[in-house]
Amino acid sequence: MNFKNLITALAISILVFNCSSGDDSTEPESTPNPNPNPSGKITYTGNIRSIMSGNCTSCHGSPTSNGAPTSYTTYNQVRNDVDKIISRINNASNPMPQNGLMPLATRQLIQQWKDDGLLEN
């Protein structure tokens, strides 16, 4: 290999190196929707409050109505009664809400909330 060929080979290899190293600087795609709850755990604010307001607080509101004995409008009220709540929402012969069981996935979410430690947020 003569000197000229050596220079040419060197120039080509520098070119190739520059091009391939350019790929390394490619930015990773930005994450458009970062998970607001990275732990993935069920929380009162994130999951449970809306179930209660959609299915229960028409009677278990503050104040209560339609003869309901308890308010379920705050984290503490729901947390303190979670065992009674889980029992009644799964009781087909005496269900809460009274007009019939909620979908299984909704009921399982409340059980999962308990299993995850009754987190508020």
Ligand code: HEC
């Ligand atoms: C249409 C009104 C109404 C709705 C909606 C309703 N409840 Fe009730 N709830 C009552 C009444 C009335 C009682 C008392 C009679 C009884 O225990 O069946 C009661 C009792 C309960 C009790 C027993 C409380 C205790 O201290 O013994 C629990 C737990 C309960 N409800 C949970 C719920 C949950 C959870 C929801 C929503 C998923 C819900 N209820 C929706 C009217 C309602």
